[in-house]
Amino acid sequence: MNFQQLRMVREAVEKKAVLLKKVEGKYHAVAGVPYSNYIILQIRERTFVLVQSNIFKVIIKSVLVMANNKFPKNFGTGNSKDVLEAIYNIEPWWDIDKFSEVLKNEQFCYVVEIKGGEILENVLRIDLFREYKQINSVKNDFVGGLFHCLKHFSYNGKPLSTHKQINDVKSPMNVIEKIVEIFYFGMQLKPNGKNINFEIGIDETYKYHLGTFFEEATEIYFVNTLFIRKMK
Secondary structure (H helix, E strand, O other): OOOHHHHHHHHHHHHHHHHHHHHHHHOOOOOOOOOEEEEEEEOOOEEEEEEEOHHHHHEEEEHHHHHHOOOOOHOOOOOHEEEEEHHHHHHOOOHHHHHHHHHHOEEEEEEEEEEEEEEEEOEEEEEEOOOOEEOOOOOOOEOOOHEEOOOOOEOEEEEOOOOOOOEEEEHHHHHHHHHHHHHHHHHHOEOOOOOOEEEEEEOOOOEEEEEEEEEOOOOOOEEEEEEEEEEO
């Protein structure tokens, strides 16, 4: 992929980010990110570009696994605060409250497909997570984004997020790659309002189920969840 194509991807993502900022009424949006944060992903002879914010890249590339190895008891507790505390202990940016807020806002990976020198329509956005859900007086859980997906996966037999499900992956990046594959190659199910789901088989018994939310004004698909379910 040449520089002209990378620049084209950058301009497209910046345009989406600015429009999303207006739609969501935010005072701030991360638009341009360094080209060093781009990953070229080839799946079945098709080309995808992953555009990551700085913090998203660092956490997924190394910090999450380091936190998981060093503080395994913070994972699988049902409490997002425990997971964030483990990550914070590896990379103590700011104070813990600001750290938690920053991770919730504008930490993302955009995915675009390039074919014949053009960017195709379906643009996917994977946030670290979209928001917190109050479970009880002491516990919050992740809603939407990668940390929601990771509830259903594990690393070396240890949960990768707040739930205790054990489905080992080689790295968090493998989950992102699987999200891309399901979204662009899987079977789209009947839409339920703005919720659009996709599935792809694993074997004769199980399949992956990817949930997304389609934001009409920006035409961006946001990742809600990913999990494994039995074939019907």
